[in-house]
Amino acid sequence: MILMRKPTERISHSTRLGLELLSHRLGRGRRWTSPLPRWTMGCRGDSLRTRTGAVMNKHTPESYNHAYECTPDLFGVEPAQILTDHWRRLEPARPVLDLGCGQGRNSFFLARNGFAIDAMDLSSVALDVVSSVAAKERLEITTHLCDFQSFEPDSTPYSGILIFGLIQILTWDSISTLLKRLDEWTAPGPLGSLVFVSAFTTGDKSHDHCRRDWTANGRNSFMGPSGDIRTFLEPDEILDLFTTYEVLHRWEGLGPEHRHGDGPPERHELVEAVFQRC
Numbered sequence: 279m280i281l282m283r284k285p286t287e288r289i290s291h292s293t294r295l296g297l298e299l300l301s302h303r304l305g306r307g308r309r310w311t312s313p314l315p316r317w318t319m320g321c322r323g324d325s326l327r328t329r330t331g332a333v334m335n336k337h338t339p340e341s342y343n344h345a346y347e348c349t350p351d352l353f354g355v356e357p358a359q360i361l362t363d364h365w366r367r368l369e370p371a372r373p374v375l376d377l378g379c380g381q382g383r384n385s386f387f388l389a390r391n392g393f394a395i396d397a398m399d400l401s402s403v404a405l406d407v408v409s410s411v412a413a414k415e416r417l418e419i420t421t422h423l424c425d426f427q428s429f430e431p432d433s434t435p436y437s438g439i440l441i442f443g444l445i446q447i448l449t450w451d452s453i454s455t456l457l458k459r460l461d462e463w464t465a466p467g468p469l470g471s472l473v474f475v476s477a478f479t480t481g482d483k484s485h486d487h488c489r490r491d492w493t494a495n496g497r498n499s500f501m502g503p504s505g506d507i508r509t510f511l512e513p514d515e516i517l518d519l520f521t522t523y524e525v526l527h528r529w530e531g532l533g534p535e536h537r538h539g540d541g542p543p544e545r546h547e548l549v550e551a552v553f554q555r556c
């Protein structure tokens with residue numbers, strides 16, 4: 279069903295709060311700056327390696343800003359397959375929250391199909407892209423520059439929440455906070471909210487590398503030398519995280535080959551699932 283919606287291009291209250299928070303962290307009156315000049319850091323010449331491994335592994339707003347500045351469509355343009363397979367189950371009258379939306383591939387897909395979207399990310403560069411596409415196509419997407427831990431939605435429950443590629447870069451403490459937030463932002467019932475999720479599993483190649491070279495930080499969770507996190511779920515473990523949800527779809531295995539920009543081909547051992555709050 280395609281719903282007619284008013285075009286929006288606005289910076290939400292939470293975006294402003296997020297900007298204020300960032301500005302506070304960086305020191306009053308300072309603009310957002312990267313350690314090296316914007317648009318140039320690592321984008322030149324032979325810096326390809328930093329476009330993929332090194333940069334991608336350091337999960338700070340700066341590192342994601344940098345990666346997104348260097349690479350348009352870092353995670354591709356196509357929406358996640360489980361979203362295109364299951365989006366029709368979403369209740370169209372309520373908005374969808376895209377947590378860690380990146381450059382917006384999944385938000386765009388749902389907004390083009392008539393949904394109102396709250397697109398949230400720590401990266402201002404990613405959200406600039408999302409806002410500009412939304413304005414150009416007159417999509418109803420509101421961007422929120424903030425950490426999901428401090429996000430305060432204008433209106434809940436959401437029809438659905440997208441969590442693609444986020445769990446593997448969170449500590450267990452953050453994952454536990456995320457699950458509590460999901461309970462606050464979703465509703466049970468016959469039209470219960472859906473949660474779409476993907477995460478890395480312990481079969482992933484990078485699990486061996488992290489176990490060997492990084493510092494253990496919890497069960498199957500590791501911290502790298504720059505403070506970046508990788509957390510891997512054991513087979514079936516996703517079900518223990520979503521015990522108050524019905525499983526509409528779950529798949530675990532080796533995901534498709536893909537590239538980040540012009541980086542090397544990659545494949546990951548993944549779990550993908552669609553849950554419905556019950």
Ligand SMILES: C[S@@+](CC[C@H](N)C(=O)[O-])C[C@H]1O[C@@H](n2cnc3c(N)ncnc32)[C@H](O)[C@@H]1O
Pocket residue numbers: 337339342353377378379380381382383384398399400401404424425426427441442443444447
């Ligand atoms: C691997 S990317 C996935 C992007 C997008 N979901 C996709 O599938 O194309 C993870 C995203 O989560 C964002 N992120 C990381 N930690 C976050 C947090 N605590 N709150 C909100 N966003 C976060 C990053 O800035 C990054 O854009």
